[in-house]
Amino acid sequence: MAAAGLRVAVIGGGIGGLAAALSLLRAGFDVQVYEQAGALGEIGAGIQISPNGSRLLHRLGLAEALARKGVRPVGVHQRRWDDGRTLQRAPLGDVIERTFGAPYYHFHRADLLAAIASALPDERLHVGHRLVEATDHGDHVEAGFENGVRIAADVLVGADGIHSRLRQILFGADKPSFTGCIAYRGLVPAERLAHLDLEVTSNNWMGPHGHFVHYYVAGGRLMNFVAVREEEAWTRESWVDRGEVADALRLFEGWHPQVRTIIGAVDETFKWGLFDREPLARWSMGRITLLGDSCHAMLPFMAQGAVQSIEDGATLTSCLQQADGDIPAALLRYEALRRPRATRLQEMSRLNKTRYHMPDGPGQEARDAQMATAGDRSIAAIGWLYTHDAGVVPSEAA
């Protein structure tokens, strides 16, 4: 289908929405992005972007911008919660880049979002636009925003996150479920941890009913941590709340001194309830579709939520390029190509909750023994995830 002139409206200016918009724009579509917030922005936290995501961002012309801000960890280091014993080490860095043709990156989220946003012309970004309604008229879609603006488009894409309004419009209201996990997140100035002489790796400490992840971001100036614990309920109205450092330290009582030193060095920490959704049976209807957390929110235990949203945008672009005039069919094809992979990652992320949080005892010992021999982060084991090129879609005829 001739991309020129085809109007695509993307709802949501998060990582998924902006990456999709840039991909569509590079392919020649007439893209507009509508974001509810008054300005584009991301929370103060880190994010891991594996080669299956960075490959696509490089293709969009962002390699230099990403290299300026990203940290390339040399490996993954998985450890036991109390004595710090290594359970598994796997290479990242040059080995990953050589093998998969794109780097494994750690970013401050704001840096990643800014890198994508800066490649989009300002006139295509409409902040202060909160989608409230959408109607598919068959030959076009109409969308209405809280500020009274109405727009028409040929394709409407919901990249509006886990609370997605567009998902609700398409498939009715359902509630994301609390996963029984809370996460304290924080950023520590690296100089406060200099005495620990920490390696530039992606670190995951596994213990009873919790795990602790940390890695450098912002060119190595900040250490990002995510401290996850199981908790029975999330009683707050909001999904994110200011957390007390002392509470986080209490939850990690008895954990290795390195874990406690990192938590104790932070100025402020935020506490998140972790939610996910059941895999959706459908993502698209007519000329409207979904991407990212709006259709496949997942626990962060595979570090793939944002990466999968970037993959969605690439596949969506290719399917629309091959649409041959039938947009609903192209959106169904996009969904058919993407849904099995995203669902698999939703399920794997859930399984990792059990695997990472085993109480001390025979089950945990069996896991440790298995990790020591199996190398589940080895090149061979992770290849299926990192080799996938979501922008390469076989032509329909093929």
Ligand SMILES: Cc1cc2nc3c(=O)[nH]c(=O)nc-3n(C[C@H](O)[C@H](O)[C@H](O)COP(=O)(O)OP(=O)(O)OC[C@H]3O[C@@H](n4cnc5c(N)ncnc54)[C@H](O)[C@@H]3O)c2cc1C
């Ligand atoms: C603790 C934690 C760690 C994580 N770590 C990783 C990681 O290392 N790697 C990784 O790949 N993923 C990670 N994730 C997952 C990742 O953060 C998400 O999957 C990703 O940010 C989803 O992007 P999105 O664009 O789909 O949604 P969002 O980032 O939620 O963006 C949605 C956007 O839509 C806007 N919006 C919402 N409603 C409307 C409306 N009605 N109208 C207009 N705009 C609207 C919002 O304001 C927002 O800007 C992690 C998640 C958590 C919680």
